[in-house]
Amino acid sequence: MSTGSRVKPYLFLAPFLILFVVFTVVPLFQAVPLATHHTFGPDASTYVGFEKFAQAFSDARFWKALRNTLVFTAGSVFIQLPIALGLALMLNRKRVMGRGVFRLLFFSPQLVGLVFVAVLASVMFQKQKGLVNTAIAGGADMLRSIPLINANAWLPTTSELLNTPWLESLAMRTLIISALWMYAGFNMIYFLAALQNVPSELEEAAMIDGAGPVRRFFAVVLPSIRPVAVFVVLLSIIGSIQVFELAYIMLPEGVGMQDSGLTLVTYLFKNGFEIGDLGYATAIGWLIAVILSATAITQRLVNRQEAHA
Amino acid sequence: MNSRPRHQSKLGSFALYTVLLIVSVVVVVPMFYLVVSAFKTEQGFLEHTFLPTGDGFLGIAWGELTTKQFHRLFSPEIGIGRALVNSIFLSSTTALLATFVCALAGYASAALDFKGKKSFEWLILAALIIPPPLLIAPSYQWLHSLNLLDSYAGLILPAIAPAFGVFLFRQATLQSVPKSIVEAARIDGAGEFGIFFAIALPMLRPMVGAFLIITFLATWNNFIGPQIVLQSTEKQPLSVVIYQTQTAYYSDYGLLMAGTLVSILPVAALFLFLQRDFIAGLSSGAVKG
Numbered sequence: 001m002s003t004g005s006r007v008k009p010y011l012f013l014a015p016f017l018i019l020f021v022v023f024t025v026v027p028l029f030q031a032v033p034l035a036t037h038h039t040f041g042p043d044a045s046t047y048v049g050f051e052k053f054a055q056a057f058s059d060a061r062f063w064k065a066l067r068n069t070l071v072f073t074a075g076s077v078f079i080q081l082p083i084a085l086g087l088a089l090m091l092n093r094k095r096v097m098g099r100g101v102f103r104l105l106f107f108s109p110q111l112v113g114l115v116f117v118a119v120l121a122s123v124m125f126q127k128q129k130g131l132v133n134t135a136i137a138g139g140a141d142m143l144r145s146i147p148l149i150n151a152n153a154w155l156p157t158t159s160e161l162l163n164t165p166w167l168e169s170l171a172m173r174t175l176i177i178s179a180l181w182m183y184a185g186f187n188m189i190y191f192l193a194a195l196q197n198v199p200s201e202l203e204e205a206a207m208i209d210g211a212g213p214v215r216r217f218f219a220v221v222l223p224s225i226r227p228v229a230v231f232v233v234l235l236s237i238i239g240s241i242q243v244f245e246l247a248y249i250m251l252p253e254g255v256g257m258q259d260s261g262l263t264l265v266t267y268l269f270k271n272g273f274e275i276g277d278l279g280y281a282t283a284i285g286w287l288i289a290v291i292l293s294a295t296a297i298t299q300r301l302v303n304r305q306e307a308h309a
Numbered sequence: 310m311n312s313r314p315r316h317q318s319k320l321g322s323f324a325l326y327t328v329l330l331i332v333s334v335v336v337v338v339p340m341f342y343l344v345v346s347a348f349k350t351e352q353g354f355l356e357h358t359f360l361p362t363g364d365g366f367l368g369i370a371w372g373e374l375t376t377k378q379f380h381r382l383f384s385p386e387i388g389i390g391r392a393l394v395n396s397i398f399l400s401s402t403t404a405l406l407a408t409f410v411c412a413l414a415g416y417a418s419a420a421l422d423f424k425g426k427k428s429f430e431w432l433i434l435a436a437l438i439i440p441p442p443l444l445i446a447p448s449y450q451w452l453h454s455l456n457l458l459d460s461y462a463g464l465i466l467p468a469i470a471p472a473f474g475v476f477l478f479r480q481a482t483l484q485s486v487p488k489s490i491v492e493a494a495r496i497d498g499a500g501e502f503g504i505f506f507a508i509a510l511p512m513l514r515p516m517v518g519a520f521l522i523i524t525f526l527a528t529w530n531n532f533i534g535p536q537i538v539l540q541s542t543e544k545q546p547l548s549v550v551i552y553q554t555q556t557a558y559y560s561d562y563g564l565l566m567a568g569t570l571v572s573i574l575p576v577a578a579l580f581l582f583l584q585r586d587f588i589a590g591l592s593s594g595a596v597k598g
Contacts, residue, residue: 008501012417013429015410019470020436027447028439034447042453087332090325097326104584105333111577112340113530115548116569119555120343123562131342134358181339242442245532249552265442273537278446285443292440 035286037279045279052283062284064259065267068172072263073240075176076183081236084184085229088191089221103192106185114182118249121178125166125250137161171251171261178246187232194228195221234299241291244269264288347567348374354562378567387564389571391543392550396529397575399464399546404525406469408517415478416509420491421501433479436472449537459540468528474520481516482509522583529576547572 035052039045056062087106091099109117124131137158143151155161166174198221206216222229244265248254254270255262264284272281345359353361353373363370382389418429448467449458457463486509494504510517532548539545545553551568558564 009417009421009423012413012421016414016470016475019410019466020472023467023470024436024439024444027444027451030447030451031443034450042450090329093325102329102333105336109336111580112573113576115530115532115551116573119551119565119569120339122555123565124339124342129355131358249555268442268445272446278450281446285446289440289443296438
């Protein structure tokens with residue numbers, strides 16, 4: 001072997017390695033000292049030890065951000081993913097007309113992009129003239145016009161409905177609905193791909209044995225798509241814990257009224273770049289990293305336990 | 310005996326299509342609202358939920374629709390043309406460079422032998438689990454000390470070496486570039502770079518296409534990066550300019566919707582045009598087994 005062929009592989013790796021070391025490894029190592037400093041902008045800093053972590057634990061806004069982020073994550077896992085799976089199951093049925101069209105249509109909100117979904121949602125969820133409140137008030141008026149049900153007795157008034165503060169006080173609900181609109185079709189694609197691998201003989205056999213659709217779903221379909229489902233749940237949790245743009249762009253001041261939509265990464269961003277405390281922002285970054293690692297480890301343990309059982 | 314299941318399945322498919330149609334409406338209505346609002350004046354936005362009613366074709370006052378908002382967007386007042394050019398430049402440069410850097414490294418880690426190969430593979434897998442939020446503040450400080458803030462280099466360079474790209478190209482090489490072909494070319498006297506460009510890269514075409522689109526879209530929609538790194542308004546891409554417009558003209562809904570439409574259309578067109586590549590690439594890069 002000539003020296004040329006011994007050096008050449010490293011030439012292939014060099015552009016990646018140099019950039020990776022300079023722009024990922026160095027900041028990663030800097031995240032250790034930075035979290036122990038109080039900073040004001042990038043130049044002024046004082047060493048404070050682990051005070052920034054203590055600050056986070058006694059900071060009511062941090063806990064609020066953590067709670068909101070977990071609520072959003074729960075919304076993704078327990079509302080959005082079941083809907084995505086439901087859509088996939090419907091499109092996976094034999095002889096569905098226009099399957100390709102529906103698939104593309106359901107996927108299409110993904111093409112709008114996070115920032116632009118946030119701007120669109122901020123207009124749609126406005127009080128008074130936003131589409132959501134207009135539609136709800138219109139629906140309520142229709143109910144009112146039905147005799148006998150006495151809708152006026154239990155429905156809020158039209159002006160109350162038009163003033164529903166989606167962006168201000170109901171921020172978490174609004175974020176979950178917006179994320180549902182954007183990501184349900186995207187996650188459906190994963191489930192659809194997984195459903196292709198469900199052995200049809202097994203399903204037919206179960207059908208002949210008289211298993212109903214619910215029984216077939218839990219006994220045959222769910223076990224076959226389990227690896228993909230676990231993967232989608234994990235990706236969804238990891239993505240949801242990092243929710244930022246949607247909230248920051250959509251909500252007033254990026255957080256809603258009284259922090260009703262403050263998320264962890266929003267709080268990191270606000271501390272680092274609006275207040276200028278990069279040290280506190282990094283400490284929050286470490287805490288997010290801990291939560292993300294805990295999620296991944298839990299998933300591993302659950303997986304291993306089930307493999308043994 | 311046969312009639313019951315058939316009856317049930319007819320009812321079932323009626324329910325199925327009803328649900329599918331309702332979901333379609335929920336998906337489409339916001340997009341329709343976006344497009345329609347972009348062609349209305351402020352007054353028109355407040356007066357009509359969707360299209361203005363009138364006595365034109367289909368009972369719609371087409372004359373009330375206007376392209377005024379687009380004129381405002383492209384006028385110096387907002388100057389979205391500059392942002393559009395910035396977005397196109399940033400997204401295509403990042404996509405091309407990232408694809409090249411990742412393809413080189415991914416191919417080498419799968420098809421070439423070298424000392425430290427195991428450590429490199431380990432490094433890539435470890436890099437995949439670094440949580441991005443952790444790097445936000447330290448990266449800003451580091452770019453500040455490198456004097457790269459408010460420059461495109463500060464935005465592009467960190468974005469063109471994503472570890473998951475190397476991982477994807479490594480998988481694609483293992484799957485679609487047979488070792489025997491690489492060996493044969495080597496015996497014929499071809500150089501390693503010649504083999505990469507003439508033999509491997511064409512075989513990796515689906516992954517190249519998919520990765521170009523993925524990075525292009527990710528850069529187009531990147532908000533936190535330019536928001537932190539860039540300071541001059543004239544350097545900002547669409548994502549930040551639309552956000553700034555929203556902050557400055559928060560009740561100017563027609564203008565906001567027109568800006569959003571201008572921002573989405575190029576990507577949507579690109580995706581529809583390259584959809585086949587996108588899906589082929591993703592499935593070819595998927596780990597088998």
